[in-house]
Amino acid sequence: MSGATDIPDIDYSVIPLTALNFSVRKKLGLFLNPSTMVAGDWTALAELMGFDYLEIKNYEQCQNPTKKVLEDWQAKCPAATVDKLLQMLKDMERDDVLTDPQLCKDIEKDCRKFLETMNPVQVPEVTSCEPKTQEMSGITIDDDPLGHMPELFDAFICYCQSDIGFVHEMIRQLEQTECKLKLCVFDRDVLPGTCVWSITSELIERRCKRMVVVISDDYLDSNSCDFQTKFALSLSPGARTKRLIPVIYKPMKKPFPSILRFLTLCDYTKPCTQSWFWSRLARALTLP
Numbered sequence: 201m202s203g204a205t206d207i208p209d210i211d212y213s214v215i216p217l218t219a220l221n222f223s224v225r226k227k228l229g230l231f232l233n234p235s236t237m238v239a240g241d242w243t244a245l246a247e248l249m250g251f252d253y254l255e256i257k258n259y260e261q262c263q264n265p266t267k268k269v270l271e272d273w274q275a276k277c278p279a280a281t282v283d284k285l286l287q288m289l290k291d292m293e294r295d296d297v298l299t300d301p302q303l304c305k306d307i308e309k310d311c312r313k314f315l316e317t318m319n320p321v322q323v324p325e326v327t328s329c330e331p332k333t334q335e336m337s338g339i340t341i342d343d344d345p346l347g348h349m350p351e352l353f354d355a356f357i358c359y360c361q362s363d364i365g366f367v368h369e370m371i372r373q374l375e376q377t378e379c380k381l382k383l384c385v386f387d388r389d390v391l392p393g394t395c396v397w398s399i400t401s402e403l404i405e406r407r408c409k410r411m412v413v414v415i416s417d418d419y420l421d422s423n424s425c426d427f428q429t430k431f432a433l434s435l436s437p438g439a440r441t442k443r444l445i446p447v448i449y450k451p452m453k454k455p456f457p458s459i460l461r462f463l464t465l466c467d468y469t470k471p472c473t474q475s476w477f478w479s480r481l482a483r484a485l486t487l488p
Contacts, residue, residue: 210311212283216349217274219282219314222488224306229266231297240292242266248288249273258378275382278342278349282311336402340389353384355445355485356408358429360422363414366449370412379482384408397427404432410485413446417454429459445484 232242246256246269259265274280289297297303338345359367367385374381384390384403404411411432419425432444446460449468466484468477 210308210315212286212311213281214348215282215311215314217270217280217282217285218349218352219310220270220307221310224303224310225267225270226264227300227303227306228270228297229264231294231300231303232266233264239294239296242269244292245269245288248291249277272380275380282307336394336398339391339394339399339402340384340407341391342389343391350407351389352382353389353403353408354381355410355412356384356404356428356432357386357412357414358425358432359414360416360418360425362418363416363449366414373478374482374485379478379486381482381485383412396424400424400428401431404428405435411444412481412485413444413460415446415448415452415457415460416450417452420454420457429457433459443484443487445481447481 229242232245235241235243242259242265243256245266246259249269251259251269251272259268262268270285286298337343337350340351343351357367357370364387371383371385373379375383384407386400390399390403411428413419413425413429429444444460444463445466446463447466447468448456451469466477466481468474
């Protein structure tokens with residue numbers, strides 16, 4: 201801990217930036233979004249995080265540039281921690297941010313909550329003689345094998361093998377452009393060797409903010425797609441919090457799945473709306 205704030209003693213160097221929730225990031229934006237000649241604003245923070253001039257100029261178009269900078273820094277820097285963020289604010293001489301009572305309290309709350317999830321209260325086990333394993337640690341390509349910093353994603357992509365070509369296009373449009381989203385594509389990102397149902401449940405429930413369902417005739421015959429969709433809906437009936445986004449990219453012969461009829465569709469088959477398709481999908485995936 202750098203001693204940069206009035207927050208009680210916590211080792212912030214081991215707490216990833218992902219521990220800070222939306223309310224903390226919003227409060228940081230209220231402090232840093234306004235331009236100031238007295239102290240560093242969000243542009244100074246972006247420079248300290250290693251973003252170049254053109255990237256910063258593009259962030260000016262964002263409604264909340266601080267939030268976007270934090271998200272992108274988190275995505276490009278696996279070692280992004282709360283401690284590093286606090287040190288940057290100290291280097292920027294933003295004492296007003298570092299000593300704000302409510303913000304300090306919220307940061308402490310988020311960090312303690314993270315530490316509790318990493319160090320749960322131990323209870324006696326009948327099978328204590330059996331070796332303990334971390335089945336859900338190291339399940340994706342860039343995952344921490346020890347489970348300290350699980351890899352997180354903007355969206356889980358539910359698809360069947362016959363639709364992999366469209367999934368590749370989705371990767372190009374959403375990951376390799378200025379959108380800079382992070383998608384969880386099972387065949388690309390998941391390591392082999394663990395129960396497929398356990399991994400899928402972990403990714404949908406804990407690792408991914410959204411779920412994109414690629415609908416096609418073959419999707420309707422896929423047991424894995426059926427499980428993924430129903431599991432996601434079971435976490436949030438009506439998709440009120442775990443937003444599901446159904447996508448159609450080619451005409452279908454079979455009826456649209458009734459379980460998804462109540463959700464707004466993103467339709468790539470209509471030539472008149474294709475030019476808006478990717479921007480609408482990207483925006484839906486970046487909403488808080």
